[in-house]
Amino acid sequence: MKGVCFLVTVALMALASSLASASDPSPLQDTCVAIDEPKDAVFVNGKFCKDPNLTVAEDFFFSGLDKPGNTSINPVASNVTTVNVEQIKGLNTLGISMVRIDYEPYGQNPPHTHPRATEGLIHFQFNVGKTNAVAIAGLSSQNPGVITIANAVFGSDPPINADVLTRAFQLDKNVVNYLQSRF
Template identity: 65%
Template sequence: MAMKTISFLSIISLLALTLSLVIASDPSPLQDFCIGVNTPANGVFVNGKFCKDPKLATADDFFFSGLHNARAVNNAVGSNVTAVNVNNLPGLNTLGISLVRIDYGVNGQNPPHTHPRATEGLIHFQANVGRSPAVAFAALSSQNPGVVTIANTVFGSNPPINPNVLARAFQLDPKVVIDLQNKF
């Protein structure tokens, strides 16, 4: 009995020592600021961008003009998405956020989509009831959220997905699926 207790205590002690060595985590991407630039210029590479020398920072690095202005809507889906991210607002680099403004035309929509590297919070400021344009703003939890439009991915994939597979999945006639694939 005493031998089993010693063996058990030895194993527990060994595990306790080992587990303290294998704790891992991602470093926090947040810092005071790291203004993104596209050229090294003695900068440090962080989150896909080089950091501008903090002594060269200006107010323009943290300013995006015109987000309050409506954008023209002239496409098939009836919406215009204006993205504000690290590419056009360099001060967002390493902060892990971005923003979009979505202008909707009459009966417009923002097609079903996903953001593979972010979650999205959407706020509609004006309802679109088929008579007037609407606007919405979305906050995203990434400086580079990406976007995958579902219809483009499913019906416009290259190589194309077998129409019989899609017809069965969406409970459609294969001819309808082929017609949809031809649109993309």
Template identity: 65%
Template sequence: MKGVEFLVALLLLALASKLASASDPSPLQDFCVAVNDTKDGVFVNGKLCKDPKLAVPEDFFLAGLNIPGNTSNQVGSMVTQANVQQIPGLNTLGISLVRIDYAPYGGLNPPHTHPRATEILVVVEGTLYVGFVTSNQENRLFTKVLYPGDVFVFPVGLIHFQFNIGNTNAVAFAALSSQNPGVITIANTVFGSDPAINPDVLAKAFQLDENIVKQLQSRFWWDNN
């Protein structure tokens, strides 16, 4: 009896391992242009897609990434996105793009994460100090100063940032391994949630006086995306 139970346990572990390693299937068609209504849509790969016969070049096109973003804000940066929200033809293709503009010295893309994507960034103009932090328990910081033409990778889900240390504007482009990578800006999320997180929780988590936490929660947290 114990032998049977042992075999069953092994089978369950094998099945769990198989499920844990499963991933989304590759697209079964050339493209799957996203649509918001069912009038001309068909379900493919679990997504509502435009009938391929009705697809047009504009479904795969976005203009304007040559236009600088407005960096006149609290953090001195602006992210211009090119994901499935702007380019419906990206649906199911697992990739997107952003342009990031940074104000002269001090322009910051604040610490944030992309829950669904690895990011690869290339600097076009200026000088950026960039970095990411590994997960618990190590919390190791990887940093680098980047110049035009330099490339840096931020692994999926890890907190990372970019900071303009030059005296001129800086520009970078980044590709992300998701059609909709998502972004969680740490300060905005923790201190700017709606409704607010109980100050007692944050005071203990950050080892801060509760009045300081309340002051941080009262600030306007800028979203540069």
């Protein structure tokens, strides 16, 4: 009986000591303003960091999110203005970015995904007396990326076999060929 108690005690201690808590380090820092020149800089989160003593207010400012984008330059009648670490160097390591989407009447933001982020709150503003609408969205990454579904499917390079797309989307092959020709 003594041997069994000893064995159980050792087994419980082994199990208890093997439990561990692990996680990725937080990418958040007080400031790590991104710079392109690596001289005397520290490399963090894919960017070089400016000396914190040289940080200025302009590192956290972007002029233009309040200005409407040109919605007439593409066939979906919308314009996306992206604000990420490339436009605001002070966003480096903060894990956030933002987009402004301007829409003409019946304009759209085609189905898409952000492979390195999730979208947060989306705010729509319909301008009374004007023709366009505005959406503001926050993203959980300093570089969220974007993949437009139609481009990825019908405009892939090399192209996806038309027979596969015809069957997958249950479309006429002529429709698939037409869609692929648009890219």
